[in-house]
Amino acid sequence: MHQQTIPAQDYIYGSAETTFEKLGDVVNKYIPLLAAGIQEGKIIQKGPAMFVYKGIGADMTKPFTLEVGWCVSDKAKDVGELKVRKTAEFKCATILYTGALANIGKAYEKLMPLVSAAGLQPSGESREMYLYFESPESVNNVVQIQMGVK
Numbered sequence: 001m002h003q004q005t006i007p008a009q010d011y012i013y014g015s016a017e018t019t020f021e022k023l024g025d026v027v028n029k030y031i032p033l034l035a036a037g038i039q040e041g042k043i044i045q046k047g048p049a050m051f052v053y054k055g056i057g058a059d060m061t062k063p064f065t066l067e068v069g070w071c072v073s074d075k076a077k078d079v080g081e082l083k084v085r086k087t088a089e090f091k092c093a094t095i096l097y098t099g100a101l102a103n104i105g106k107a108y109e110k111l112m113p114l115v116s117a118a119g120l121q122p123s124g125e126s127r128e129m130y131l132y133f134e135s136p137e138s139v140n141n142v143v144q145i146q147m148g149v150k
Contacts, residue, residue, distance in 0.1 A: 001114040006090040006127075006146060011050060012043055012082050013069025020060055027051075030068035030082070037079045038070070047071025049130040052087070056124055090127065092146040093120060101136045104128075107145050115147060123148035 014030035037043035052067040069082070076084045093115045097107035108126075115122060125148040132142040 001111060001118070002094050003118070003120075003149070004092055004094050004146070006092060008086050008089050009047065010072050010074045010076055010084060011052075011067075011069050011087050012037075012072050012076055012079065012084045013050075013052070013067040014082050015065060015067045017063050018066050019063050023066060026066045027068055033080065033082055034068070034070055037082065042079045043070065043082075044073050044076065045070055046073045047129075049133065051128045051130075053126045053128075054124065056122075056126060090125075090146060090148060091123075091150075092127070092148050093118070094144055094146050097141075097143045097145055099139050099141060101141065101143075104143065104145075107143075108147075111145060111147055115149060120149040123150050 012034070014033060016026045016029070018026045034043065034049075038045060047070070049070050052069070054065040054067070056064045072084065078084055093111060095107055095111045097104055127146040127148075129144040129146065130141070131144055132140065134140050
């Protein structure tokens with residue numbers, strides 16, 4: 001685990017309230033919109049895909065807000081229902097995960113006790129930066145998990 005402060009960055013995203021059980025519905029809605037925007041030249045990437053989880057508490061069955069998006073230049077504009085905003089600077093504990101997305105929860109299971117042992121409190125927001133991505137099943141995926149801390 002590393003403690004980091006991730007700088008503010010411009011980000012285009014779609015957002016919806018969901019649960020972990022229905023998370024795939026949100027991802028499957030917004031990834032095609034983002035991919036089409038990139039393919040058509042309406043979205044210029046300036047970094048990786050990023051998911052932002054807001055309002056996550058101890059009860060993992062409760063709804064939270066999920067933003068699915070991409071880091072873009074500071075000149076980016078909204079594209080349809082995809083909105084552009086600048087993220088806030090983000091104080092977080094990070095860990096790198098490699099592998100299939102079905103097992104990403106195991107990385108969170110390793111990170112949470114490390115956060116607690118360091119005397120940090122989760123802020124209720126987490127981010128995932130998809131540094132390298134082949135497919136949901138690929139063992140080659142590389143994701144930086146960023147758990148916001150107070």
